[in-house]
Amino acid sequence: MKNSILSTIALTGFLAISTVTAEVPANIPYELQITLIRSTLGDALGALKNGDSSSAYANINSLLDDANDVLNIQGKSTLSAATKTKAKSALANIRKVIENLSAAPTNAERIDIAKKSLKTLNLHLKQTKPGILDIYKTEIDVKQAVNFALDALISNLESWIPGKMSVADLMEATHPS
Numbered sequence: 332m333k334n335s336i337l338s339t340i341a342l343t344g345f346l347a348i349s350t351v352t353a354e355v356p357a358n359i360p361y362e363l364q365i366t367l368i369r370s371t372l373g374d375a376l377g378a379l380k381n382g383d384s385s386s387a388y389a390n391i392n393s394l395l396d397d398a399n400d401v402l403n404i405q406g407k408s409t410l411s412a413a414t415k416t417k418a419k420s421a422l423a424n425i426r427k428v429i430e431n432l433s434a435a436p437t438n439a440e441r442i443d444i445a446k447k448s449l450k451t452l453n454l455h456l457k458q459t460k461p462g463i464l465d466i467y468k469t470e471i472d473v474k475q476a477v478n479f480a481l482d483a484l485i486s487n488l489e490s491w492i493p494g495k496m497s498v499a500d501l502m503e504a505t506h507p508s
Contacts, residue, residue, distance in 0.1 A: 395425060
């Protein structure tokens with residue numbers, strides 16, 4: 332009984348300390364955290380143009396930092412280690428592609444980087460699709476958000492490649508609205 336009471340007091344103290352020292356983004360509501368990855372990062376990746384200035388790439392890198400913070404916050408809840416690892420790996424790959432694109436001096440080199448990046452980005456796209464074993468809302472939401480951001484970047488990079496139509500363009504061409 333005495334050990335049980337001491338354990339409870341220690342646990343309560345730990346929870347109080349960890350709540351006080353939590354990062355600032357933890358105060359942002361859950362839906363806004365997921366929206367940051369899904370919409371804000373996804374829209375920025377989808378709007379990136381071949382030949383954009385370095386400020387556009389810097390903005391995306393800042394959004395990637397914020398997305399990693401969200402994953403760290405959500406990783407403390409019901410997000411499994413496997414999902415967190417897959418999502419962080421996908422974001423790290425996006426960062427690598429963005430850094431390579433920003434370092435390329437010519438549009439032709441950016442197109443070449445886009446071609447080379449599509450295979451690994453598509454692999455991450457498959458890994459971040461929610462599956463039947465994903466039972467928690469957090470896991471499903473995080474996977475869908477990262478998947479949306481990856482899909483936006485993949486579609487955008489495909490549009491840079493001459494003669495290659497993105498999936499969205501192909502659907503529009505075959506099924507006009």
